[in-house]
Amino acid sequence: MQRSHSQRRRRRKRDQGSVEMNLAAMLDMAFQLLTFFILTFRPAPIEGQLSLNLPPPVPQTNVEASVKGGEGIDNVLAMETLHLHVVANDRGDVTELRVELNPIVQGRLDEGNIQRLDQKLHSMFAVKQIPFDRIQIAVDGRLRYGELMKIIDVCHRQKLPDGSAMQKISFSEVDVGATSTAK
């Protein structure tokens, strides 16, 4: 009696094991999911970042006013900050770029001019006696952002005495009228 009962159970188990699921429905659903993912697939653009520490621009007149007849302190300030001046035309292209007062680029900012600027900045940063730790760019408001980024990129490539990349870059907007009168 007992044996027949266990035999029956074994047989039932064997029967259950042979049951096959109908995978067609699951496959349908999986294909629907796959179609959704293929249709909505948009690869992320390959973007990079230029990390900058941008303190708010300090008016230079205020800095000078705080120094009471201290010419020496004024010189120290001039040594630490490198000034770039960028002039643009109405289309937003660079027409002139000066490092301090020296015109380095005349005309459009092409590969050759970018290289010339890089060499100039590199030579200035290589002088150990003058430790620049900040670059201030006086930018013509009409300049296209893409052109400015090329200049920032060159500045960002310069190495500080400790070997780190230049990150302290600040901008100041130059009034178009002021630029033309300065010229």
Add this chain to the structure above:
Amino acid sequence: MSEHNSEKAEPNLTPLLDMVFQLITFFMLVINFKGASLDLSLKLPVLGSARPLERTGKLEPLLLNIDAEGRVTVQGKKIDVEQFITREARFLKNQLQILGTPIENGELPVPVIVRADRAAPFHLVNHILKICQDQGYRQFSLSAMTREEKH
């Protein structure tokens, strides 16, 4: 006899299902959830030296999309930039206060990611940077493509 058997024959769908699940897994892993916050119509500047942003801290950076006319888009919506940044800065200060993180010299320890169109004039971008600086943001990440995209 053999005809009767062939009528009942069913293909083994298991390998096919395995492959489909593998494909689904692949697409789920590479899905770009942040795509909604990026305005992909912008033409970013191309700079070879741009590097991926290294995230530090738990707080989300502020992401601003600026088009060629200086309009700012966040999560696909055009916004009033001054109001938005003021609100975000206030919210961030509250969050920092709750977390017990001190704000040193009024500087907010969260970067602003600026995705500006390369054709945008500087004075429009600078206006937005100034608003951020006034609210205490000091760290900026300027987005650029590492190479020119083919269309």
